[in-house]
Amino acid sequence: MLRVTADDHLPGPVAVLTNPTAGRGRHRGLLPRLLDGLAAAGRPIRLLSASSPVEAETACRAAVAEGAGALVAVGGDGTVHRAVQAVAGTDVPFGPVPAGTGNDFALDTGFPADPLAAVAVIADALRAGRSRPVDLARMTDTDGVHRWYGAVLAAGFDAIVNERANRMRWPRGPRRYDLAIVVELARLRPRRYTLRLDGVPHEVDAVLVAVGNCPTYGGGMRICPDADPTDGLLDVVVAGRVDRLTLVRVKPRIYQGTHVDHPLVSSYRARTVELAAEGIVTYADGERSLGLPVTITAVPGALRLLL
Template identity: 65%
Template sequence: MKINGPLAVLANPGAGRGRHRGVLPFVLAHLRDTGLPVEPLEARTPQEALAACHAAVAGGAGALVVVGGDGTVHLALQALAGTDVPLGIVPAGTGNDFAVAAGFGAPAAALRAIGAALARGGDHATIDLARLTTGAGATHWFGGVLAAGFDAIVNERGNRMRWPRGPVRYDLAIMVELARLRARSYRITLDGVTQERDAVLVAVANGGSYGGGMRICPDADVTDGRLDVAVVRPISRRTLVKVKPQIYAGTHVHHPAVDTFSARKVELAAEGIVGYADGERIAPLPVTVECVPGALRLLRGA
C-alpha cells in the first residue's frame, strides 16, 4: 500500500504526565526526513482530538501517527477503524498497553519501525479491533480491554474525586472500593450462549493487558479474530488483594476463582456498572462487543 497523502500527527503533550514532552519534535523531524508532507493536528481537548482525527481521515491523510498513550490512541481508533489509513504509534503515555499489543516498542524503536514501513512505501500489518455497541445504540471501537467490574468501579470513583489530584486519587479509590467490595449479578452471553452468574470482575479483551501492564487476559491475540473474557467469581477482599499482583504476570488465570472464555461476540449486562475501554469511560452496561478481524492497519511490517 503506497502512502499517497500527508502524515497526520496527533500528540498528547500531557501524556505520561508530561514525561515525554521532548518526543514530539523528534518525531516530527524524523517523519519529515522521509520526504512526505507532515501535518500536526491541532487539538487542545479530547473532543477536538477526535474531530481532528476524523477530519484528517476524511481529508485524505496517508497515515496517522499518534504520540501518546492508550487514551490518545483510543481517539484515533474511532476514525481509523475499517479504513485503509494505517496507524503508527509512538508510545508516550502512562499506559501503553495497546501499543505493545500492536507491536510498537519503546518510542525510539517504534519510530524506527514506522520510518522503515514508510521507506517500503507504506508497508503495513492488519490487526483486529473490538466494536462495542451500547444499549442506546452508539458504537465505540477499542483495541485493548473493556473493564466492567471492580476495575471499572474504581475508575468511576476516581474520576469523580476532585481531591487528591493526580494518580494518587485512584489509589484512594481502590481502598474505598475494596471496603465496599461485593459481587454483582451479570448476564454474560458468549456467541449466543447465556450464563447468569455473580462476579466481582469481568473483562473483555482484544489485546491482553491494561492499566500499564496488567495482563488480565494473557492469551489474548489481536490477530486471532476472537475476544478473550476473564471473570472473577465472588471472593473476599483479602483474596482479591492477594491475587491482584499476579495479574502482571498473567498467572492469576490459574486461581480457582478465575474463569476464562473466548468468543467472537460478547453481550454483557449488569446493574450499576459503567464500562471503561482502553481506560476511557464508555457507557453503562448493557453492551455488546464484537471482534472485527483486520479492522485496523498498522504502519509497520507484518
C-alpha cells in the same frame, strides 16, 4: 501472527496527534525529534491541534475525512483510543508512538517501548508502503452507539474504581486513584452479570469482568494473558465471588497473567460477547466508555498498523 501487506499508502499527509501531558509530560521534549523522524519517511506531516480528548477525536476524524494518508498518535492508550475511532475500518494506516503512562496496545501489537524507536519503525513502514492488519473490538450499546477499542474493556471493580476516581476532586495525581481503590474495596460486592458468548448464555456473580482484544491493560497488567489481536476472537476473564482479601492477594499476579489459574477466575473465548449488569460504566483502553449492556464483537483486520 501478523500478516504483512505491501500497498501504496494513501497519498495525503501523515496526520500526527500528540498528547503533551501523556506520561505526565516526560516525553514532551522529544516531540521535535519524533516529528523529524516521521518526516524522514519523505511524507508531509500535518500536526493536529486539540486541547481535550473530545477535540482530539474530532481532529482525527476530520483529518481522515480530509484525505490523510496515515495517522500517527503520540501518547498513551487514551490518545491511541481517540485516534483509533477515526481509522477503524478504513484504509488509512495507523502508527501508535508509546509515550504515555500506559502503552498497552502499542506494546502488545509489537511496537518498541522507546518512542524514538517506534517512530523509526513507523517511518520505515511509510517508506516501504507496508502495513499489518490487526483486530479491533467494536462495542455497541442499546441505543446503537458504538465505540472501537484495541486493548481491553473493563466492566467490573476496575471500571468502578476509575469511575469514582474521575468524580473525585482531591487528591490530585495517582493518589486519587489509590484512594478510590481503598473506598471501593470497602464497598466490594459481587454483581450479577449476564453474559452471552456467541449466543450461549451465562449468569455469573462476579467482582471483575474484562473483555480483551489484547492481553494487557493498566500499564502492563496481563488481565487477559492469552488474548491475541490477530485471532479474530475476544478473551473474557471473570473473577467470581472474590472477597477483599483474596482480591488484594490475587491482584499482583495479574502482571504475570497467573491470576487466571485461581479457582475463582474463569476464562472464555468468543467472537461476540453480550454483557449486561446494573450500574456499570465500562472503560475501554482506560477511557470512560459506554454503560452496560453492550455487545462486543471482534472485527478481524479492522486496523492497519504501520509496522
